[in-house]
Amino acid sequence: MTGDLLIRGVRPYGEGEPVDVLVRDGVVAEIGTRLSATAEVLDASGLVLLPGFVDLHTHLREPGGEESETIESGSAAAALGGYTAVFAMPNTDPVGDSAVVVEHVWRRGAEIGLVDVHPVGAVTVGLGGERMAELASMASSRARVRMFSDDGRCVHDPMLMRRALEYATSLDAVIAQHAEDPRLTEGAQAHEGVVAARLGLAGWPATAEETVVARDCALARDAGARLHVCHVSSAHTVAVLRAAKAAGVRVTAEVTPHHLLLTDATLTAYDPVHKVNPPLRTADDAREMRNALAEGVIDVVATDHAPHAAQYKDTEWAAARPGMLGLQTALSVLVRACVEPGRLDWRGVARVMSQRPAEIGRLRDQGRPIAVGEPATFTVVDPDDMWTVRGAGLASRGTNTPYEGMRLPATVVATVLRGRVTAREGKVAA
Amino acid sequence: MATSRRGDARAGAPYRELLSAADVARTVARIAHQIIEKTAFSPENATELVLIGIPTGGAVLARRLAAAITEFTGAAPAVGSVDPTLYRDDLRRRPARALGETDVPDGGLDDRLVVLVDDVLFSGRTVRAALDAVAEHGRPRAVQLAVLVDRGHRELPIRPDYVGKNVPTAHDESIEVLLAETDGRDGVALVAHDAQRDQQGGPA
Amino acid sequence: MRHLLSVTDLDAAAATDLLDTADRLRQALLGREVRKLPTLRGRTVVTMFYEDSTRTRVSFEIAGKWMSADTVNVAARGSSVGKGESLRDTAATLAAAGADCVVVRHPASGAAHRMAHWADRAAKEGVVGPGGPGTATCVVNAGDGTHEHPTQALLDAATLRDRLGGIAGRRVGIVGDVLHSRVARSNVFLLATLGADVVLVAPPTLLPVGVEAWPCRVGAELEAELPTLDAVMMLRVQAERMRGTYFPSAREYAVRYGLSERRAALLPAHAVVLHPGPMVRGMEIAPAVADAPASAVLAQVRNGVHVRMAVLYHLLAGATA
Numbered sequence: 001m002t003g004d005l006l007i008r009g010v011r012p013y014g015e016g017e018p019v020d021v022l023v024r025d026g027v028v029a030e031i032g033t034r035l036s037a038t039a040e041v042l043d044a045s046g047l048v049l050l051p052g053f054v055d056l057h058t059h060l061r062e063p064g065g066e067e068s069e070t071i072e073s074g075s076a077a078a079a080l081g082g083y084t085a086v087f088a089m090p091n092t093d094p095v096g097d098s099a100v101v102v103e104h105v106w107r108r109g110a111e112i113g114l115v116d117v118h119p120v121g122a123v124t125v126g127l128g129g130e131r132m133a134e135l136a137s138m139a140s141s142r143a144r145v146r147m148f149s150d151d152g153r154c155v156h157d158p159m160l161m162r163r164a165l166e167y168a169t170s171l172d173a174v175i176a177q178h179a180e181d182p183r184l185t186e187g188a189q190a191h192e193g194v195v196a197a198r199l200g201l202a203g204w205p206a207t208a209e210e211t212v213v214a215r216d217c218a219l220a221r222d223a224g225a226r227l228h229v230c231h232v233s234s235a236h237t238v239a240v241l242r243a244a245k246a247a248g249v250r251v252t253a254e255v256t257p258h259h260l261l262l263t264d265a266t267l268t269a270y271d272p273v274h275k276v277n278p279p280l281r282t283a284d285d286a287r288e289m290r291n292a293l294a295e296g297v298i299d300v301v302a303t304d305h306a307p308h309a310a311q312y313k314d315t316e317w318a319a320a321r322p323g324m325l326g327l328q329t330a331l332s333v334l335v336r337a338c339v340e341p342g343r344l345d346w347r348g349v350a351r352v353m354s355q356r357p358a359e360i361g362r363l364r365d366q367g368r369p370i371a372v373g374e375p376a377t378f379t380v381v382d383p384d385d386m387w388t389v390r391g392a393g394l395a396s397r398g399t400n401t402p403y404e405g406m407r408l409p410a411t412v413v414a415t416v417l418r419g420r421v422t423a424r425e426g427k428v429a430a
Numbered sequence: 431m432a433t434s435r436r437g438d439a440r441a442g443a444p445y446r447e448l449l450s451a452a453d454v455a456r457t458v459a460r461i462a463h464q465i466i467e468k469t470a471f472s473p474e475n476a477t478e479l480v481l482i483g484i485p486t487g488g489a490v491l492a493r494r495l496a497a498a499i500t501e502f503t504g505a506a507p508a509v510g511s512v513d514p515t516l517y518r519d520d521l522r523r524r525p526a527r528a529l530g531e532t533d534v535p536d537g538g539l540d541d542r543l544v545v546l547v548d549d550v551l552f553s554g555r556t557v558r559a560a561l562d563a564v565a566e567h568g569r570p571r572a573v574q575l576a577v578l579v580d581r582g583h584r585e586l587p588i589r590p591d592y593v594g595k596n597v598p599t600a601h602d603e604s605i606e607v608l609l610a611e612t613d614g615r616d617g618v619a620l621v622a623h624d625a626q627r628d629q630q631g632g633p634a
Numbered sequence: 635m636r637h638l639l640s641v642t643d644l645d646a647a648a649a650t651d652l653l654d655t656a657d658r659l660r661q662a663l664l665g666r667e668v669r670k671l672p673t674l675r676g677r678t679v680v681t682m683f684y685e686d687s688t689r690t691r692v693s694f695e696i697a698g699k700w701m702s703a704d705t706v707n708v709a710a711r712g713s714s715v716g717k718g719e720s721l722r723d724t725a726a727t728l729a730a731a732g733a734d735c736v737v738v739r740h741p742a743s744g745a746a747h748r749m750a751h752w753a754d755r756a757a758k759e760g761v762v763g764p765g766g767p768g769t770a771t772c773v774v775n776a777g778d779g780t781h782e783h784p785t786q787a788l789l790d791a792a793t794l795r796d797r798l799g800g801i802a803g804r805r806v807g808i809v810g811d812v813l814h815s816r817v818a819r820s821n822v823f824l825l826a827t828l829g830a831d832v833v834l835v836a837p838p839t840l841l842p843v844g845v846e847a848w849p850c851r852v853g854a855e856l857e858a859e860l861p862t863l864d865a866v867m868m869l870r871v872q873a874e875r876m877r878g879t880y881f882p883s884a885r886e887y888a889v890r891y892g893l894s895e896r897r898a899a900l901l902p903a904h905a906v907v908l909h910p911g912p913m914v915r916g917m918e919i920a921p922a923v924a925d926a927p928a929s930a931v932l933a934q935v936r937n938g939v940h941v942r943m944a945v946l947y948h949l950l951a952g953a954t955a
Contacts, residue, residue: 198844315748316745513662516673517672521952526948526951538665
């Protein structure tokens, strides 16, 4: 038999006996034991095979922020982190609020070819929160945009949010809301609570998130529209989502790896590597994020990968830009936060890292089951390996990882995009 | 102030008593007499004499000398203390030291006869610093020096006017002065061991 | 002690040690014509103030000069700071130029922590510091945003110790804008460390969410608390931050939280009135109260010099770690 790639001795979803997976022409040709074929062989004994990860929330910074990340460096980080598709947020310079800009991002992503780069379109012109951007033009462009967001800023005007939700229904698109009432977070620097009070950092109340999510769920219900809530951080928000989902609202939600694992207790040295929007909250909030993800109230893990060059991070706290690297640590952090404690199994990981994000982002050839005839888009994971995070060793231009020096479980051994190995053993494909 | 004032000899450390409690009392009395004689102290010129102790041992001794002089003459000399730490030349050689009390008696030091009092005279550097400190507080007519123990090894041209006891010592030995006010009992001993050196910065 | 960034750098023994040192320094200078000690000769202290201040900057400068340090003032305006140089670059420049100590005031909470971090990191990496490669500038926090102002709390503690004979077991009320006050934060934690019983009295809008974790109690009514207090500290109302959001008007604030003469009369006879300054007379504190013998406002200023001398002494006089 011939093929392009033979993955030997791997356990799909970490379940059952090891099998061999033969890939031909970008799809799974055969799954069985002791397959032999003329093909590139990937010895994967002891490893776990998962559908390729899909990140609904990535900042690739290009165009305009190339000192922090480029589509090329971000694509490498994605491939090394096990991602086969990323959604690139439009808060670039120029803003991704037009067909021209989103097509540019899409084309660059395709040229590099390490990961499918799906640009997210801005909801409002210039992220200004005042005029709706040309959503349909972006949707019908070559980039085929199906997700719109003003991420970094909240679409705060309720009438504008309502219109955007209504308009998006005609495009089968989803509005991804950065839920943060800007009046409640003026000057805010850290989660409002015990730690911020002691450190004298202006409080960032959880209610700023919860109230916008409640409002938007009501608007989405009335419009029959799809709403996606970015980076949920507060336990109160989870309660709102649970109720909305029970009432049939078409709302989905994401949580970042850092909100699953980290808390505001890390802020005491004022190192802005821990500054992020929304802020790290309490241990109770983090626990509720893990519960909600296991329960399905929160649908997916999305990285909010936010690279920043040192000059934007190695400053005093108030001057630092919010954001953390995420693409290359997401899997390990999820394993530490949810798999090790038994809250998620590998099928659960596949659900929150691949299947559900692909559904929300309307990707037809990602997040698919591991079966004959399906796209050969995989992440091969070593569940027993450990590694030590070093920001300087990550592929991103920025080095702003909050996990610096931490020893974390699980490594990505290989990433396969439609039959092509994009990353293997910590190196991207040439 | 070169000495540890721990109450007991450490096990294994060679420890030799130089002055008993009674010896200390006799020595203080003798120095008091010598001061009276050498300064021609009398009730008429009592205000001219100021005993200035170097904290903490010297300050205690200055008060004892003042009490003895009062007992012997019926007139009380002024007594106070001046902390030389801020004037030391070896501050940078070890972590910041606690400061001692400075208490310049009413009337100041101008044109008076100052007798500096310390427990142990060693390198002379503490006395040098104390002279600087005294000079900042006024311009005495003269300054004299009284010490309970002179152990030698001077590094500066400083010589005491009143000495309780001369004790030849080796560099790695130290003198332990105990005073009831701060240590619960009186006594002077010679201690020779390495542990002593560890807790001291260098010769005072 | 490598830096003084927060009062939580100090346990009770270390804080008491600083207060004792301040006392000794006061004694050493008492009644002298020439107020100059040679202790910090050859040491360079730079004050770098990104916010306006008279008393703190002058107090540090005098403290340095009285101990013969070379003191240099860097105003945020008119220097390269005004040209957009980053705090980190400024810190590195000052270290290379020979600043043994940088006294910094900055509007960002944690700015002093960051400077200390950069100084230590640079020293570890062998970068040129004040005493050559691998030496670190020490950092003193002279007020960072709404976080802390540790030397102010130390001088308040020195004043209270002088006037009350001690701090342990004494009850101290802190009244006013706790939310925005670095003085309040430093005082609550230092006074608690020293064994005082601290009571906050403030409009709920001017108490931070999370105050319940502080080692103090929140009182309800100023008039109910006053008769039980050994000292009352009136915080400055930071009018520039208010804009009608936190309380309706200055008049209503003064009515509920101002220390009027009538209210001051409710204090026990021995009680001390403190104000970190600058005072808004008539709003937080009646003029007659500010000028009464119970008021320690000016004693606070003088103690400020001695306390800052003590801090510089502990940081700079000994061997560098």
